[in-house]
Amino acid sequence: GVIPNLTFDGFLQHWKDHGFKKIITLVGAGISTSAGIPDFRTPGTGLYDNLKKYDLPHPTDIFELDYFLDNPKPFFSLAKELYPGHFTPTPTHYFIRLLNDKGLLVRHYTQNIDSLERIAGIPEEKMVEAHGTFHTNHCLECTTLYSKEWMKDKLFTDTLPLCDHCGGIVKPDIVFFGENMPESFYNMPTEDFKDCDLLFIMGTSLEVYPFASLVGYAEPSCLRVLINRNVVGKFTSPVNKRDISYVGDCDDAVWKIAEALGWTAELQALIKK
Numbered sequence: 001g002v003i004p005n006l007t008f009d010g011f012l013q014h015w016k017d018h019g020f021k022k023i024i025t026l027v028g029a030g031i032s033t034s035a036g037i038p039d040f041r042t043p044g045t046g047l048y049d050n051l052k053k054y055d056l057p058h059p060t061d062i063f064e065l066d067y068f069l070d071n072p073k074p075f076f077s078l079a080k081e082l083y084p085g086h087f088t089p090t091p092t093h094y095f096i097r098l099l100n101d102k103g104l105l106v107r108h109y110t111q112n113i114d115s116l117e118r119i120a121g122i123p124e125e126k127m128v129e130a131h132g133t134f135h136t137n138h139c140l141e142c143t144t145l146y147s148k149e150w151m152k153d154k155l156f157t158d159t160l161p162l163c164d165h166c167g168g169i170v171k172p173d174i175v176f177f178g179e180n181m182p183e184s185f186y187n188m189p190t191e192d193f194k195d196c197d198l199l200f201i202m203g204t205s206l207e208v209y210p211f212a213s214l215v216g217y218a219e220p221s222c223l224r225v226l227i228n229r230n231v232v233g234k235f236t237s238p239v240n241k242r243d244i245s246y247v248g249d250c251d252d253a254v255w256k257i258a259e260a261l262g263w264t265a266e267l268q269a270l271i272k273k
C-alpha cells in the first residue's frame with residue numbers, strides 16, 4: 001500500500017519491514033545496455049542514431065511493415081548483427097529471475113527481443129514478450145512456421161529468407177510497427193494487475209504504445225518504481241502518493257535492493273551459474 005517516504009530509500013525500508021507479495025516488471029532496452037546491446041533512443045549510442053549505413057528515409061522504417069515488404073534487406077542485416085546468442089544477461093535480468101525464484105513475480109512484460117530473459121531462466125509462461133521474439137518465424141504470405149535454426153542459417157549465409165512452399169518472405173515473429181502484439185499482451189494484464197502491490201518499470205523511455213499504457217493498469221494502492229537513467233512517463237505528479245523514481249543504472253539499483261534485502265549472495269550465485 002501507500003508508503004510514508006516516497007524515496008528509493010523509503011521504498012527499501014518499506015520492503016524490509018512489510019515485504020511485497022505480487023510484483024510485475026515492465027522493461028525495455030535499458031535493461032540490456034550493460035550487456036552491450038544498444039537501446040533505441042539514447043542520443044548518440046541508440047540504434048536509431050546509428051542506422052545511416054542502411055540509408056532509410058526514417059530510422060524507425062527498419063521496423064515498419066510496409067517498408068520491410070518493399071525492402072527487407074536493412075532489417076535482415078540488422079537482425080544478423082543483433083542476433084540473440086552473442087550476449088549475456090545482466091544483473092537486472094538475474095534479479096528478475098530471483099524475484100521469480102522467490103515466488104514474488106506475477107509477470108514480466110518485456111519490449112525486448114534479445115531473448116536475455118529466457119537465457120537468464122525466467123520461465124516462458126511468466127513472460128509477455130510484447131514485441132515478439134526471434135524464436136519463431138512465419139511466412140508473411142502462407143503463414144508457414146519456420147524454426148529459429150532455419151532463419152539463423154539464412155541470416156548467416158546472407159540469403160533472403162523465402163518460403164519453401166510459396167516463395168513469400170519469411171519474417172521473425174518480432175512485432176513491427178503496423179502489426180498486432182501477441183494475444184497475451186491483451187489477455188493477461190487485467191488479471192495480472194489485480195492485487196499487484198509493486199510495479200517495477202525499468203530501462204524504457206515509455207514512448208511506444210500500447211506497451212507504455214500498461215503503467216495505467218496498476219491499482220492506486222500499487223507502488224510504482226521507475227528505474228531509469230532519466231525520468232520518463234508520468235512519474236512527476238505533484239499529488240504523487242505512490243510513484244518513486246530511481247534515476248540511474250538498472251544494475252546499480254538492483255544491487256542496492258539485493259543488499260537491502262540480504263539477497264546479494266543469491267544474486268551473485270545466479271549470475272555465476
Ligand code: OAD
Binds near residue numbers: 042111250251
Ligand atoms: P528506448 O531506447 O526508447 O529507451 C531506453 C531507456 O532506457 C532510455 O530512457 C534510456 O535512458 C534508458 N537506459 C539506457 N540504459 C540504461 C541503464 N543501463 N539503466 C537504466 N536506464 C537505461 O527503448 P525502449 O523503451 O525499449 O520496438 O523502446 C521501446 C520500443 O521502441 C522497442 O521495443 C522497439 C523500439 O522501436 C520495436 O522494435 C517494435
